[in-house]
Amino acid sequence: MLILSFDRVALVFLAVVLAVGSVPAQTAPPDQATTEPEGPAATGVFHGEVEVSVVTLYATVVDRKGKPVSGLKADDFAVFEGGEAREITLFEAIDRIGLELKSTVGQGDGEGEELPAPEAQPGGDSVVVVFDNTRLERRARRRVLKALEEIVEPLRKQGAEVMVGVMAPGFEVIQPFDRDSERIASAFEKVADTPTTGEALKAEKRGLKRDVYSGLATANAQTIQIMARSEGQRLEIRIDAFREVEMQRALEGLNRIESLVRSLASRGGRTSLIWVTEDMTFRPGIDIYRRFYNRFSTFLALDLPDFWGTERDLRLDFDRVIGTAHSAGVTVHVVDASERDTEAMDTDFGAQDPFTATASQSVGPSTRGYDFSEVNDAIEGAQYLGYGSGGGFFGNSRNFDVFVDAFVETTSTYYVIGFDRPGPTDGQAHSVKLEVKGSGLRVRHPAKILDRTPEQRLTDSVVSQLVWGEGMNTLGLNVRVDERQEAEDGTVLWPVHLEIPAVGLLVGDDSRAVVTVVLCVGASDGTIAQPQQFRLVLPVPEDDSLTVGTAQVTVRTRPEGDRVAVGIRDELSGATATELVALIPGS
Missing domain, CATH: 2.60.40.2150 (Interleukin-17 receptor A/B, fibronectin-III-like domain 2)
Known part of the structure; x- marks a missing residue:
């Protein structure tokens, strides 16, 4: 800092x-x-x-299938602050799904004259789209950009202002806040031309994973314990070095996202931030170490995966960003662009030795030693940030159109709920709970509100x-x-x-x-x-x-x-x- x-x-x-x-x-x-x-x-x-401070909540109600629910009234909600019930003094239901811009009819100079349709509906919200070029592979980023092309027109109809930027490694604004769909689409095209350093990071990670697998195969074939031990020590050093690099990148990304979230607090209204990144985990390198432990714990005295790297745990840093998001009134939607579904489908599970057959590990040329436990390791931080901030998470799939549809739905249908807090503003964060009537309905909203x-x-x-x-x-x-x-x-x-x-x-x-x-x-x-x-x-x-x-x-x-x-x-x-x-x- x-x-x-x-x-x-x-x-x-x-x-x-x-x-x-x-x-x-x-x-x-x-x-x-x-x-x-x-x-x-x-x-x-x-x-x-005035000795009364007004608190405003932006809430989304979803059903059992995760679909937004519209048509609710103020009587369907109950607000609690610090365990005490509060009276709802402000309520507005926003429903822009299927919104079509139409010309309006007014008096004008002549009776029944048609007035031009507005460029966008007034009162739209703010959407920030950030691509983390320090962690993204170019091909993964290209697929996300292709899917996000479908988000431009719905956001225009909503009247949302959209900003597009990249982390590379500093933050660069490609397109300032704008409602013009052509300029926003052009900004996505410009993002595709920006350099990315995530290629090298992902290539190094894949190579290290494969070396962990093949290293044991080589030593085991010679049935020499000392060679297996030597190979394991060498790989452990490489894993520790990679962990430091990945941790630094993760910290830089979290710090920049926090700065961005902090800067959005003054915009007012509902603000959503889409962070397109890869492999945001609590403990950098844990997915590699878990595979390493499974293969080399017989030859080396290793910490259990659950206890490894706890001094490098980034959970508190994720908590810090979530707290800032709650205070700023910003929901963060994290998109993990990794190709884990492709890696899994391209994996050859043919076995060459008894150990591989027992562990069900791949030996094919595409993704040797693919381990499905890596999926949870690599996305747990991103999931925690997305859901913890009141936003969402999407990953482990190339079908990014699903995310686009869900994002448009959740940002098009929501409720603005306000209540009065006795006394002046105190500058403190207050715990707020919002309940909704109805079977199978869930409400998403910030759990902490900063009384600015x-x-x-x-x-x-x-x-x-x-x-x-x-x-x-x-x-x-x-x-x-x-x-x-x-x-x-x-x-x-x-x-x-x-x-x-x-x-x-x-x-x-x-x-x-x-x-x-x-x-x-x-x-x-x-x-x-x-x-x-x-x-x-x-x-x-x-x-x-x-x-x-x-x-x-x-x-x-x-x-x-x-x-x-x-x-x-x-x-x-x-x-x-x-x-x-x-x-x-x-x-």
Whole structure:
């Protein structure tokens, strides 16, 4: 992760006097400019917060066959928060299955005139499609792209905004959020031309699996225990080395997905993320080790597969991403593009020796030693992430049209359910349970809801500005970055200057404006530093509303830090603004 820190430097607010002719700027006394740590609001500043926070859930109801169920009413649901029943105060049933865009009839200039059909239905949701080129094979990716061509038109009819991007290894946006079906289809074609490093990873993995099988066959044929032991030790070293590579790739993928999910929190509405990847498991390399253990445990003292690699278990990292998805209101749908059905069908189960016949292992040229236990090992993390976030999972098959149909159905039919929580927002995650009446019906929804404070919403906007470049600057915030300074520890220091016009701020009875500032740094590899937050107090003279507050902070980053996003919030009016600035020209 990037390291982001602040050096507290003198904060000076400049009073600018505008008049006809050239008038020099006047500097306000330094003791009038202050900063305040996060905590209770400054005395004299009014907070007009309503003492009720509204919670909104997006829920999908499915029957025994997994088909979405429509036509339910508010009375069919019951909401519980922390075990206490809540009254449903907001309900909307969304059903866009089979939606057709039609022209409407209105008054217009002439009676009965037909108006043009809209490009898409209003109120659509957001869909993000991400291809993990660090883990995907080109042929597997091509099949998924072919199936996703069928998703473009239904999403257009739904009015959904679609974004397409790739991990390679940083995150690259191929097509920003758009409703135009032609541009989205063109983005999928561009993805097919992007390079992928997953080819090498998968080839190495297949080769290692085959060596595990053939290595024992060679040693066993010579009936020499010491040779089998030597061969096993060599393979164990290779498995450990491969595990480190796969674990690093998996961590990078999870970190980037978490950053993407985090950046989507400010979009509002229902947001779905489709992550096309391969072999996302809890314990990298466990599918290879399980085969290795089955064949070499007679010759070597090996840990049982259930206890191997526990120090490399990524379950907590998957939990972290799921928690972020719940907090951001994003459902993640994981597509494992591996060809395991092809591998199984192409396997030759003809036996050449008693050991192979007993273990039912393949010796054919296509997939030697194929073991069906690998299926669960290789997809358990992806399944956990998809279902745990309230989304879904698809894998172990080349029939990706099934996923497309299911995704369109589940995102076309859902329910928006809201309830009021007494008291102001607290910034904490709350456990929520939604029940539905009816035999055989199941409801999918986030189990944890983050009750966002205004500061947390500002942070969401800053992260969105950093990742997508989406934001508004209605308060006239100006951000300027000076030349970088090299630190002795190898990090880089960036002096960042903020200019905040007071003309857009509300001033309290004590003639002060209080502004919350959130600052976040992004790197060229797609990672995001931990956002930093502080508060500025700007004295605004009654006879001069054109005061401009300036502040300087020093941002410490690793060398790959290339951009900074800053957001401000007027604590009295609630107005916000964000701005994105490149640390490195051209980045």
